[in-house]
Amino acid sequence: MxxxxxxxxxxxxxxxxxxxxxxxxxxxxxxxxxxxxxxxxxxxxxxxxxxxxxxxxxxxxxxxxxxxxxxxxxxxxxxxxxxxxxxxxxxxxxxxxxxxxxxxxxxxxxxxxxxxxxxxxxxxxxxxxxxxxxxxxxxxxxxxxxxxxxxxxxxxxxxxxxxxxxxxxxxxxxxxxxxxxxxxxxxxxxxxxxxxxxxxxxxxxxxxxxxxxxxxxxxxxxxxxxxxxxxxxxxxxxxxxxxxxxxxxxxxxxxxxxxxxxxxxxxxxxxxxxxxxxxxxxxxxxxxxxxxxxxxxxxxxxxRQNDVELALAASGQLVYRLDPHSGRLRWSGSVERALGLHDSALSTLDDVLARVHPDDRAEVRRRWLRECDGETRGDLTFRLLLPAGATTTIVDMSGPLLDGDDSVALIAGAWRVIASHDTEGRRAA
Known part of the structure; x- marks a missing residue:
């Protein structure tokens, strides 16, 4: 003043x-x-x-x-x-x-x-x-x-x-x-x-x-x-x-x-x-x-949510939470920026599996739906058929959260986008 x-x-x-x-x-x-x-x-x-x-x-x-x-x-x-x-x-x-x-x-x-x-x-x-x-x-x-x-x-x-x-x-x-x-x-x-x-x-x-x-x-x-x-x-x-x-x-x-x-x-x-x-x-x-x-x-x-969204967008990552009982997924980060799809296009487990490469689909399904037996869970690399006519290599880093009876309550994890290929025959760079 x-x-x-x-x-x-x-x-x-x-x-x-x-x-x-x-x-x-x-x-x-x-x-x-x-x-x-x-x-x-x-x-x-x-x-x-x-x-x-x-x-x-x-x-x-x-x-x-x-x-x-x-x-x-x-x-x-x-x-x-x-x-x-x-x-x-x-x-x-x-x-x-x-x-x-x-x-x-x-x-x-x-x-x-x-x-x-x-x-x-x-x-x-x-x-x-x-x-x-x-x-x-x-x-x-x-x-x-x-x-x-x-x-x-x-x-x-x-x-x-x-x-x-x-x-x-x-x-x-x-x-x-x-x-x-x-x-x-x-x-x-x-x-x-x-x-x-x-x-x-x-x-x-x-x-x-x-x-x-x-x-x-x-x-x-x-x-x-x-x-x-x-x-x-x-x-x-x-x-x-x-x-x-x-x-x-x-x-x-x-x-x-x-x-x-x-x-x-x-x-x-x-x-x-x-x-x-x-x-x-x-x-x-x-x-x-x-x-x-x-x-x-x-x-x-x-x-805090905005900071997380910005960090995920800058690092090319997505974070998700999967309910194994209902098969519903909730995403954090921009699915549209990372994969070119709206969140609703990957809102269920079936939606995701439908877009996983056929050679990797069974392994992704087992990873998400098997009962947890206490073993150490490593990262999983798989391919998505996105965008149309190409593949995108994803690294999944996830783990289960257990209920009191040792059953899986939910699965939380993150996807890291590695590379996109014009043809499905190429390997990830």
Whole structure:
């Protein structure tokens, strides 16, 4: 990142911090010590995760300016805002520094593990220091403040950080990537998240339902969030959780929805909403982790298969597996390149034997179908009547795999193409 990019990035992070902080305070309503929602916690953790450590000082100063400006806009005590900024921003940086000591990555299980660890360190550390200060100097109960503070920060990290971490790695997909059907079904599921969340958490639409039914309906948006994560991956899932967060918090803060109906006071309803959103975020992260692990495994398997295919093609070899009971063969390598035939033309033992030179056919049949008696099995050289009007000399290197009763379960082997002759009378060169 050059100087110009940094000049744009730092103000952008500060603006995101300020905007999410402003709306967090709007959702919270009046509070003395700790707000029930604090989304900027996810902004600070995401920024420190995505930036190299040498740029953390600039990020910290940008967040400090944003927090002080937020305090000025809302008429809060400047000294308290300064202490709050140092507490929150400092522990976010410490949390990310700790996870960098582990095998941290922005993908897969390493990201989920790192995110949870960073969330716990940042939220608990900030809550202990912040609540301790209020307890010592303002005689505010420590535990009541600390649990609200920690919950707000932790859920803020779970909801906001995956959005920035996922989209920071976004690259335009090449053709042949995600299937169009998956993409459009994913968009439909995202629309269902919005529709069902608006229906369930708008008190005017569910007022005629019992409270138990209203609570049961809150599972429906979670179902569609899971579908979005499965079809659109981690980025789509994080966006679904972010949109769900907006709808849940806006309606709950206004006193609508099942959470507001059951809470004794405003803070309780927001804490219940926090728990609900934390479950949604963790569900999405888990699905994305499993999906990423599967995709990485499939990519590695495909890469290994491609390497094998290239090696076989370069060496003029074919690898096969023969089931002696059914007579079916499965080939690896390019049969068409080596022999001029499609794989299906040599899919059974009878297909192969029909193309073996008559003088060699009995020996090839015995080699593949005889019972294994434990003797050392050498290579076999034989001729194929391929291409038409010519012969191709093949060296077969194979051996049986035995079942527990010492019967042949399958035969695995390789063919090496030695030479092709225009007439069948010539010997291999």
């Amino acid at each position: 050059n100087l110009t990019n940094r000049a744009v990035t730092l103000p952008l992070w500060a603006i995101l911090y300020f905007v999410l902080g402003y709306f967090s305070h709007k959702f919270n309503g009046p509070f003395t010590a700790a707000g029930y929602i604090w989304l900027p916690a996810g902004v600070t953790v995401a920024a420190f995760m995505l930036a190299p450590m040498r740029r953390w000082l600039g990020l910290g100063l940008a967040f400090l300016v944003a927090q002080m400006l937020l305090g000025m806009v809302e008429g809060r005590d400047a000294f308290r805002m300064l202490l709050f900024s140092l507490d929150e921003i400092g522990f976010a940086a410490l949390a990310v520094a700790v996870i960098h000591l582990t095998k941290f990555s922005l993908e897969g299980l390493a990201f989920l593990r790192g995110l949870l660890l960073a969330g716990v360190i940042a939220s608990v550390g900030g809550a202990v220091i912040g609540a301790g200060w209020f307890w010592l100097f303002l005689d505010v109960p420590f535990w009541a403040t600390a649990k609200v503070w920690a919950a707000a920060d932790f859920v803020g990290v779970l909801i906001v950080t995956p959005v920035f971490a996922g989209w920071a790695r976004f690259r335009a997909a090449r053709s042949g990537g995600r299937q169009p059907g998956e993409f459009f079904f994913g968009l439909a599921a995202l629309a269902c998240v919005l529709a069902t969340a608006a229906l369930v958490f708008d008190g005017t639409r569910i007022a005629q339902l019992s409270l138990g039914v209203a609570y049961a309906l809150t599972y429906i948006p979670l179902f569609f969030v899971a579908i979005v994560a499965l079809l659109l991956g981690g980025r789509g899932g994080s966006v679904a959780v972010a949109l769900l967060t907006v709808l849940v918090l806006v309606n709950t803060a206004q006193g609508d929805g099942p959470f507001a109906e059951t809470a004794l006071y405003h803070g309780d309803s927001l804490l219940i909403a926090q728990l609900y959103l934390a479950v949604a975020a963790l569900l999405t992260l888990l699905i994305n982790t499993l999906r990423t692990a599967r995709e990485q495994t499939n990519a590695q398997a495909a890469a």
